[in-house]
Amino acid sequence: MMQSTVTEAPSCTDILSHKLATRTARVGIVGLGYVGLPLAVEFAKAGFSVTGVDLVESKVARINAGDSYVQDVSPVDVRALVDGGKLRATSDFSVIAEMDTINICVPTPLRKTKDPDMSYIVSACQEIAKYFHPGMLAILESTTYPGTTEEVVLPMLSGPDLQVGRDFFLCFSPERVDPGNPKYQTRNIPKVVGGVTPACTAMGALFYSQALERVVPVSSTRVAEMVKLLENTFRMINIGLVNELAVMCDRMGIDIWEVIDAAGTKPFGFMPFYPGPGLGGHCIPIDPFYLSWKTRQAGIEARFIELAGYINGQMPHFVVEKIQNALNERRQALKGSRIHILGVAYKRDIDDVRESPALDIIHLLQRRGAHVTYSDPNVKSIRTQEGELFSSDPATTLPQADCAVIITDHTGIDYAAILAQTNLVVDTRNALRGVVSEKIIRL
Ligand code: SAJ
Numbered sequence: 001m002m003q004s005t006v007t008e009a010p011s012c013t014d015i016l017s018h019k020l021a022t023r024t025a026r027v028g029i030v031g032l033g034y035v036g037l038p039l040a041v042e043f044a045k046a047g048f049s050v051t052g053v054d055l056v057e058s059k060v061a062r063i064n065a066g067d068s069y070v071q072d073v074s075p076v077d078v079r080a081l082v083d084g085g086k087l088r089a090t091s092d093f094s095v096i097a098e099m100d101t102i103n104i105c106v107p108t109p110l111r112k113t114k115d116p117d118m119s120y121i122v123s124a125c126q127e128i129a130k131y132f133h134p135g136m137l138a139i140l141e142s143t144t145y146p147g148t149t150e151e152v153v154l155p156m157l158s159g160p161d162l163q164v165g166r167d168f169f170l171c172f173s174p175e176r177v178d179p180g181n182p183k184y185q186t187r188n189i190p191k192v193v194g195g196v197t198p199a200c201t202a203m204g205a206l207f208y209s210q211a212l213e214r215v216v217p218v219s220s221t222r223v224a225e226m227v228k229l230l231e232n233t234f235r236m237i238n239i240g241l242v243n244e245l246a247v248m249c250d251r252m253g254i255d256i257w258e259v260i261d262a263a264g265t266k267p268f269g270f271m272p273f274y275p276g277p278g279l280g281g282h283c284i285p286i287d288p289f290y291l292s293w294k295t296r297q298a299g300i301e302a303r304f305i306e307l308a309g310y311i312n313g314q315m316p317h318f319v320v321e322k323i324q325n326a327l328n329e330r331r332q333a334l335k336g337s338r339i340h341i342l343g344v345a346y347k348r349d350i351d352d353v354r355e356s357p358a359l360d361i362i363h364l365l366q367r368r369g370a371h372v373t374y375s376d377p378n379v380k381s382i383r384t385q386e387g388e389l390f391s392s393d394p395a396t397t398l399p400q401a402d403c404a405v406i407i408t409d410h411t412g413i414d415y416a417a418i419l420a421q422t423n424l425v426v427d428t429r430n431a432l433r434g435v436v437s438e439k440i441i442r443l
Contacts, residue, residue, distance in 0.1 A: 012167055020206050020210055023048050025207075026049050027049065027050045028053060028102040029043075030054075030127075030128065031124070032089060034070050034072070034179050035105040035177050038072055039103060039105065043211045045081065047086070048086070050088075052087070055091055060090060063089035064088060064089050072185055095131075096127075096128055096130075100136060101136065101137040101138075103138075104125070104139070107120050116144065116293055118148070121142055134168060138157055138169070139170075139193070139207070141173050141174065141175045143175065143286075143290065145229075146226045147225070149196070150196060150222070153170065165200055176191075176192075179352070180349055190215070193208055193218070193224060194223050195221065196221055201219070229290060232288060233287065235284050236284045238273045239284070240307065240309070242273045257442065275428075276443070277361060278312055278361075279315070280347060281352070281354060281355055282355065286355075288309070292306060316364060319407075320361060320368070323339065323403055324368070332402060335369035336370070338403075339371070339404075340372075340401035341361070341373070341405050342404060342405065342406045342418065343407050344408060345408050348410050348429075353382055357407065361407060362382075367385070373389070374389060376391050377391070377412075378410065398421040403422070407428055407429070409431035415431045416432070424441070425440050
């Protein structure tokens with residue numbers, strides 16, 4: 001009797017692994033912001049056909065026109081990849097039906113009540129689920145609390161013929177994009193990835209290894225989610241520590257900047273952080289509260305995070321008090337005084353004002369009746385409680401100011417020239433390090 005040799009149909013694992021290894025997989029990226037667009041460009045550069053999906057039509061149009069709106073992504077690269085048919089963008093989620101992989105890179109803001117706003121992840125997954133099919137790899141990259149991938153995303157993508165680890169693969173991989181970093185960009189930042197099952201982890205690692213220099217597989221999505229929170233909570237707490245030390249040293253008449261520089265000579269076991277006017281940005285002030293929110297659900301208070309959050313949140317008040325005291329020493333009231341702010345971005349050499357302490361300080365000063373102006377070469381205008389303020393030329397505004405306040409120490413600015421044009425400078429970043437003058441009040 002003829003022995004019929006039944007050859008098993010290739011599994012989803014076999015098919016997708018082959019597509020990834022041969023870079024014939026069609027890659028989808030949902031969310032084309034400072035995380036999604038660089039990722040899309042890296043995979044397109046690696047030879048994949050990449051489709052970006054974003055709800056904002058203007059972003060879609062700019063990418064398809066060969067342009068870039070993300071500071072670390074060159075328009076030249078975008079144009080070459082679009083012209084070469086490797087990169088396209090759309091606002092139509094139905095393209096996911098043709099995709100083999102999908103990365104979710106949407107925002108995860110914190111509500112005012114400091115609990116996570118998961119609406120972007122949920123709405124993205126609702127759209128993806130309509131077109132999700134066997135053989136796909138899905139990876140969540142948005143920073144979130146441990147458990148999100150398996151408690152929120154997995155149920156939305158699973159189905160009768162969609163069993164995770166067999167019919168599809170689901171991972172979490174923390175984004176580590178550091179906007180403006182001249183040395184570390186998407187391609188050469190080690191990429192942590194953890195899957196719902198070992199097969200998922202292996203597929204996620206294979207995916208990233210086709211376009212990025214180093215992949216760090218971990219045993220689960222929760223480990224991968226927690227890695228990101230540890231990284232950024234570490235920073236937030238250490239900044240809080242050094243801010244508290246700055247307040248202590250201020251009261252004791254000790255130069256905190258000299259203390260930190262000297263401590264920094266320790267070749268091991270120490271990492272310098274620096275005091276500042278507060279904690280800005282879309283990561284550090286936000287991410288740790290995802291952790292504290294989740295641990296609170298488990299009945300554990302994340303006291304370090306809450307305390308550091310409180311201390312960092314107090315720094316704008318501390319700076320305004322220093323300005324008020326400095327004017328007081330010169331027999332001048334804060335009310336009615338003219339204060340010029342130098343630098344409003346949340347950190348040096350970027351143009352982002354999200355959660356910037358400068359906005360809090362300006363609000364506090366305006367509330368106390370001061371007339372506030374600012375200059376920041378990277379930020380043309382800001383919205384304040386008293387309406388829109390536009391960046392002004394320090395050469396014109398400084399001579400009339402009663403006090404200049406350095407909030408963000410952008411490089412390339414001649415701070416000595418600033419000092420020469422005013423009678424009083426409150427320096428919250430030690431931008432005038434090494435300069436001795438009665439006119440300087442340091443944090
Ligand atoms: N800050 C201080 N003192 C410090 C360091 C920072 O006051 O010693 C302030 C900054 O002025 C800013 C805020 O903290 O207002 C956050 O600064 P950051 O240097 O942490 O910059 P971010 O918010 O852009 O953080 C990003 C993070 N990257 C990701 O989450 C992928 C963070 O993990 C990086 O370590 C950080 O960039 C970096 O090193 O530049």
